[in-house]
Amino acid sequence: MASYVKEIGGKLSNDPFLTEEIGGGGGGEEDKMRRVWVPGPVIVGAGPSGLAAAVCLKQKGVPSIVLERSNCIASLWQLKTYDRLRLHLPKQFCELPFMSFPAEFPTYPSKNQFVSYLEVYAERFDIRPRFNETVAEAEYDHTLGFWRVRSKHGNTDEIATVTEYVSRWLIVATGENAEAVVPKLDGMDVFDGPIKHASLYKSGEEFGGKKVLVVGCGNSGMEVSLDLCEHRASPSLVVRDAVHVLPREMLGKSTFGLSIWLLKWLPVRLVDGFLLMVSRLILGDTAKFGLDRPIIGPLRLKNLSGKTPVLDVGTLAKIKTGHIKVRPSIKRLRRHAVEFVDGRIERYDSVIMATGYRSNVPSWLKEGEMFGKEDGLPRKPFGWKGKNGLYAAGFTNRGLLGSSMDAKRIAEDIERCWKADAKFCTPFTQSLPST
Numbered sequence: 001m002a003s004y005v006k007e008i009g010g011k012l013s014n015d016p017f018l019t020e021e022i023g024g025g026g027g028g029e030e031d032k033m034r035r036v037w038v039p040g041p042v043i044v045g046a047g048p049s050g051l052a053a054a055v056c057l058k059q060k061g062v063p064s065i066v067l068e069r070s071n072c073i074a075s076l077w078q079l080k081t082y083d084r085l086r087l088h089l090p091k092q093f094c095e096l097p098f099m100s101f102p103a104e105f106p107t108y109p110s111k112n113q114f115v116s117y118l119e120v121y122a123e124r125f126d127i128r129p130r131f132n133e134t135v136a137e138a139e140y141d142h143t144l145g146f147w148r149v150r151s152k153h154g155n156t157d158e159i160a161t162v163t164e165y166v167s168r169w170l171i172v173a174t175g176e177n178a179e180a181v182v183p184k185l186d187g188m189d190v191f192d193g194p195i196k197h198a199s200l201y202k203s204g205e206e207f208g209g210k211k212v213l214v215v216g217c218g219n220s221g222m223e224v225s226l227d228l229c230e231h232r233a234s235p236s237l238v239v240r241d242a243v244h245v246l247p248r249e250m251l252g253k254s255t256f257g258l259s260i261w262l263l264k265w266l267p268v269r270l271v272d273g274f275l276l277m278v279s280r281l282i283l284g285d286t287a288k289f290g291l292d293r294p295i296i297g298p299l300r301l302k303n304l305s306g307k308t309p310v311l312d313v314g315t316l317a318k319i320k321t322g323h324i325k326v327r328p329s330i331k332r333l334r335r336h337a338v339e340f341v342d343g344r345i346e347r348y349d350s351v352i353m354a355t356g357y358r359s360n361v362p363s364w365l366k367e368g369e370m371f372g373k374e375d376g377l378p379r380k381p382f383g384w385k386g387k388n389g390l391y392a393a394g395f396t397n398r399g400l401l402g403s404s405m406d407a408k409r410i411a412e413d414i415e416r417c418w419k420a421d422a423k424f425c426t427p428f429t430q431s432l433p434s435t
Contacts, residue, residue, distance in 0.1 A: 033150075033162040040064045041169035041391075041414060042149050044138070046073045046129035048118060049394030049403040050173035052096045055125045056411035059098060062418050065165060066129035067151055073129060074118045076177055077111060080199035084227050085111040087400075088219060088311050090254045094400040096121055097407055107254075133163070138170055139366040140388045147389065169389040169414055172365065176377065176395055177357035187333030191351065198224055198354040204231030210349040211236070213338055215330065217243050217291070219308065221354030222315040225324045236325040236346070239290055244298040244309035245316060246275060247282045255311060259299060272297025283312065289319050290326030306397040359395070384409055 040057065043050045046068035057064050072078050086108045087094050091101040094114075099121050105113055122129075130153075138149040147170040152160040180197045188195060198220045204227045214225045215238045222245075228235040246255050253261075255275070262271045275298060286293065294301055298309040318324040327346075331339045337347045359376025370386030372379050378386075382396045384406045391410045396402040 033164055035164045035166060036065070038063075038065050038165050038167040040167070040418075041171050041389075042067065042138075042147065042165045042167040043171040043173055043393075044135050044149070045173035045175060045394075046070075046122075046131075047076060047173065047175055047394070048074060048096060048400055049175060049406065050129070050171070051118060051122055051127055052403050052407035053171050053173055053391075053393045053410055054127045055121070056097050056407040057414065058125055058127070060411050060415040060418070062411070062414055064171075065167075066127060067133040067135055067149070067165070068129040068131050069134040071131050073122055074115055076175070077115055077118075080180075081111055082198070082201050082220075082224060082227060083111065083203045084223065086313075087114060088248075089256045089399065089401075093254075093256060095404070096400070097404050099124065108248075135364050136162075137364055137366060140170075140390070142388075145388075167389075168417075169391065171391045171393055171410060172361060172371075172395075173393040174360060176359055176397070178360040178376075179358050181356045181358050182353050183355055185330055185333055190335050191333040191338075192335045193348065193350045195351045195353065198352055199357075201352055204228040204233050207231060207233040207350060209233065211347060212350045212352060213238065213327070213348045214352045214354055216354035216356065217241075217310070218354065218356065219310050220356075222310050223313065224352055224354055226313065226315040226318060229318050229323050236327050236348070237319070238327050238330060240329045242292045242294040244293055244301065245283065245286050245291055245312050246279050246298060246309050248311040248313055250275075250278050250282070263299075268299050268303070269297065272299050275299070283316055284320075286316070289316070290328075291316075291319075302397070308397075385413060389414075 040063040043053055043064050043066045046066050050066050050068070051073065054064050054066050068075070070079065088108070090107050091105055091109055094109075095101055101109060101117055105117075109117070133151040133153050135149060135151045138147060140147050146166055146168050149165040149167065149170060151163050151165065153163060154160045180199045182197050198216070201224055207228055208231050211234045212228050213236050214221050214228070217237055217239045221237060225235045225237045248255060250258055259271060259275065262274065266274075276293070296304065301307055302309065315324065319326060327340055327344070329341045331341045333339075333351070334345070337345050338351070339345045359371075361371050361376035362373050365371060367386070367390065370378055370380075370383065370390055370392065378384070378392050378395050382398075384392050384396065386392070391413075393406040393410060394403040396406060398405070
């Protein structure tokens, strides 16, 4: 076994991504598989986090392979977001490493502008993800000292090509929002109208003149409600939990930017108090309109639970005028109506579930230390590095700014090993047990 791996190492010096055709032992077509030996990391996910990691590595002379299950980069942004979406934070806080946004872009770039930025980013640094590659399993081989990442390429209705990527490092960049979360509601099977997740919502144009119930009061739920209102629909917003609603800008500055500046000088407790005081002056008492605030301040709550405050872009004004109605939790759905926990029954034509997303890491990563099996997030707060060359990019609950920070840290960490004595840092030349 040791001699075989050393032979592979020699071949890799002439062919950076050595590919072998191997069989699974059963003889059938489905048992045939390719094996690709990757000298650098395998990155799973071609969203902003994966692209940033690939670019940071490339700037340090470390090659990588990026695997993406969809047919495009940033598939969440391109395929699963509504048309009116803009970056919630100013563009300077959303830039990826080594490339700024164009000067002509507005402070809060639109969805299409951000996608354009990412496409130029990938092109400028010659990052070419392998699309339609769905990672089915990734597991660390303790005997040989590298990761085996098995991916299926092609339409699931056809015979898929299976490829095993073998690498010393694995970077998980599939993000916190890989899969839509659709909670089960009593009566979903009898409701006569469409029920769709916000990931399938594009515009309120198709809902004009209809009564629509939006479930979930995060940034997506609030903006979808506003979009419905602007397209002559009659939306109601289900608010199940307390929520912090803050103005997007305060005192002529972005709320986010002002918060970061204040945190340089003041503790979180005082900054939270300041944000809530100014918010009340600008927005009024949100509890009067059914939006109770949590006991814990917005920044501390974000640090403790990852729950992001809502940055208001006009929804609250529509709630105040009654164009958007606030409703409590749902008790059950009926054929043409919804019954709420307060006993009220109202007729609705459609239901939109703005109920968020979750990580899909537990479904394919065979590892039990770094990532939790229930939520698929790093067990350690803001964790980006695990054992045996495992890394996480974009799981720190810090948005695009966090993705950039993760990418830089990961690249620096891998670079140290890349430049060190190859005998200790690559699976192809390390001392292996004889077999």
